[in-house]
Amino acid sequence: MATEVTDIHIGIAPIGWRNDDIPEIGKENTYKQILSDAALAGFEGTEVGGCYPTDAKELNKELGLRNTRIIGQWFSGYIIRDGVQKAAEEFHKHCAFLKAVNADIAVYSEQTYSIQGTEKCVYTEKPSFTDEEWTNLAEGLNVLGEIANSYDLKLAFHHHMGTGVQTKEEVDRLMQTTDPAKVHLLYDTGHIFVSDNDATSLLYEHFSRIAHVHFKDVRTDKLTTCKQEHKSFLDSFLHGLFTVPGDGSIDYAPIYDYLIAHQYKGWIVIEAEQDPKIANPLEYALKGKNYMDTLRHYV
Template sequence: MAFRLDPTTAITDPHGISWGMHPIAWRNDDIKEVGAFNTLEDMLLDLADLGYHGTEVAGWFPSKEVTKERIDARGIAIVAQWFSSFIVRDGVEAVIPEFTATCEYLRYLGASRVVVSEQTGSVQGVRDVNIFTNKPVLTEEQWPVLAEGLDRLGEIALEHGLDLVYHHHLGTVVQTKEETIRLMELTDPAKVSLLFDTGHAFVGDGDVMGLLEATIDRVKHVHFKDVRPDKLAESKELGRSFLDSFMAGMFTVPGDGMIDFTEPYRFLVEHGYNTWILVEAEQDPAIANPHEYGAKARAYIESTLFTI
């Protein structure tokens, strides 16, 4: 077991991209009992041993001081943190204080971006709602409210040295390719960028490349998440919620499902993307051991993506 990330054995992308792994593999913020046995130290030791350079912040992390001490000790970078905005429901002025505090926290940890998802009407965390047939939809009057609010948050993020990257997400008002493209068209490119997530793009529309090709100029953060075809079909047939779908194994790491990651990886590289890609897969760590699946993802990344 490596106790600190060793640059000589860590993942080294031939195109300069930095690779990390999302903390949701170890523990879940929405279903708090899932992975509750894992600690920050468990995750950091796995990341260092597996050779991933970074991760994001999760809600279960300890204080910022303890987190900073431990990430520095293990040589792991903090890249970003999720922020749930309620701009449409509450108005942007009500959102600004908490968002500003999040930006201050992320700068303390050395992050470079803040992940924002509008949660007004979201059903992603509701376990008795079919994620495949039920989602909130913005009215024509609400679209400019969200866009202008995000531009305002983007200004605050920039003041703290961060990029605001918007996360298109199942069960939210910005889920589909059309919704994501529309949001990018309505927001200021200097203030609002995109987090491109392969798993949400595939499950939401069955189309990974369509969204990436349409928004590549706005992409400043990437999650590579795979989908198990049998579990996707099963979850659709049973009308599962988002939470129950991933608990049933709908998502997995790259190379373990049905998405061909050579296409998005090649497209990103060809368009000069050279910052962070995070391996992400919402799974139950009691079933899908994070170290095992992190190793599986690294093997696929190096043997398949780095050779194209």
């Protein structure tokens, strides 16, 4: 099947170089190094990492020097814990910065009760929400989604291991109770595969809501060990659970083909939490980009 893929942009997350949850990992890699490596590997843009400057003028200058773009940025929200008003105040600032650097996506994760940055076992101790908390989250997200729209951005909700919205069942509930015009979905292959042992059903059922895509691969032998040893999320990725697409166990050909066949428009971001001292960031960026090129040639 021959298909134009000009509506799909391929980017990369800075998490292969620096990890915001463990700041000491990769601290030798500056944001300029990340931008340069990403451009060298052939990516069109990166998401914003914690080491990136908060001055839009400074960042835009460095982006222009490398002819690259900012895609979006993670936002840790606490609608359930703190209420939507406080979240909205912070989210306005978040979106204003993203608008200033010409981004497309505001990535949202509800971090109330999250264990992703703790030592708790991510496979057995994930949090859950009450019915009232679900209602508050949905209503709050609609408010934040309207804010994102006012900045010409899309709010893309990130289902994530160790949070209250991790499984497909939980994503189903979130999609059913939020406004499709305001709340979109970030489809992350690695997180849903680890959570549900299925990388595709979320894609098939909620394609119409997907505004952003993360391609994160999983090494299933490492996953088995991590579960047996009751590892935390942080310890799991330090153990080598995640890698770039094409280097793990997920079959990306049908996923990519489905995105093309259904005319997905937006970013596919290569992402893999790894220790940069073990997995050379540029090497793995090139590995992920080369694999994406084979998929693009495939269709």
